[in-house]
Amino acid sequence: MSQNLKFVQEFLDEAGPTDVSATFADWTALVDRLAAKVKDRFELHRDPSTDALESFAAENGPKGSIRGYTGPEIDWMIHSHMENAAAGFVNVHLTIWLGPQVKVPHFGMALGAFPQGWLFLDSVPRSYLMEDTESYDKYYEPLNAEWERVQAENDFIEPFVSRSAFVRASLSPTAMCFMAPGDGRLTELVTDVAERHLDRWLQWVDEAERVPEEEQAALAATDEAIRRNIAERDPANVMGERFFGPEMTQDLVRALWGGGRVLPRPLER
Template identity: 55%
Template sequence: MPETLKAVQDMTDEAPVTDVTETFIQWQDLLNELKEKVSDRFELRPDPSTDGLKSFGEDGGPRGSLAGYTGPEVDWMIHSWVGDPEHGFVNLHLTVWLGPHVRVPHLGLALLCWPGGWFYLDSVPRTSLVADGEYYDRYYAPAEEEWLAVREEYEDLSWFTSRTGFIRGSLSPTAYCYSMPRDERHVELVRRLMHDQVDRWLGWVDAAEPVAAEERETLAASDLAIRRNIVERDPANVMAVRYFGEQVTDRLVRALWGGDRSLPRPS
């Protein structure tokens, strides 16, 4: 299988200027569909700290939108995009970090054009998979067969290897993290995988056993540390600095992990 080793900014800089608006709209529609599924299941409230980020940037240039949500069962959900689709770059996210009442993996979804296609899909673990074999068997082992089948069938997928070791270490064994052509076949693959993942994840939440009350504070602290580290160490943050400057990027990064949140975390 091919492998992508270049950084996001290098892929964008080395490619010809390409209008990716068509794929951007497809990615937006997909994440809207998935967000609706999540919103139908959970009670969610927009956090006031992200009200000023619902729309930023300039029409026809670098711009974006970011909204943070929380609720009784959801610690922090982000629905966002940033980029300049007319000139070949967009980055979209839907991430859902659960409260400490269950140990179900968090949901991580991301889509990108640079100007080729790229997608990320993962169940973010909340324990050591090597130490907790039962957790692996419950949430990850059932995905192994399809994960391998996709790698074998879709020869145009190129595994994305981050140049940052910390980010490589954040992926679970069944994560999808691929560059790909932006054609109908691959877009439909991503659509199917993401809808299946969200449906499966919602089933996990419904079937989960509650975490003991005395263990929830420790779990919540671990969740926050993982989320903050992943967001702050994301090498793609350099694209936001390029488009919006350090000050706006710092605010966007804090919003992604909930650093300025107004509403309390679920207990």
């Protein structure tokens, strides 16, 4: 098996305890900046279902936070982290699922360390791109050159290929998913691609045409099904179970997809 065809826990266990606190600080600072920019653009309200998850911890060091938001244009936004940085593991999320009023791809980003630094950044599709070539031509083909450039110009990174076929199926053709030593080069690269992609995504939203009213309910249902499946089928959930136990992990996963949300979805407002 090649080096990069492994689950997250395999990388972590094979490396042994490695302090990645510096990487965690870099990732949380970046995600906090991006989240602040999103909050400046959209009306967002913290969903009470995630209040109890503002801060959670296990007795032996692991801790985390999950904050869920919604608003007139945003179905579900997650700003979260889970970490045991002293032992080599970090996971930081900013995922933004739009309401059905537009058909712009969702914004998906996760930053990690196990103990190598790791990036996932994607425009989460809202249709089958082999059929919906209009969306492909508008949102994905223009990014292909940048995807190629990032791979070609940064020889210190290597693709991260999940062993999970479901995870691989969930990625768009322009998803950035790679790992590298957690040093300044990686921080600079990740900061650049993430900030530019968020700015581009915000422009997509501002320029998007409105989805016809009669199509919005179906789009909203599809969005929630995809979000739930991604959260529940994530093979990295095993890390939550390792740190916090199965019952707590179920609560965390449910929060990530909005299963206990209290505030209405955009279509219900």
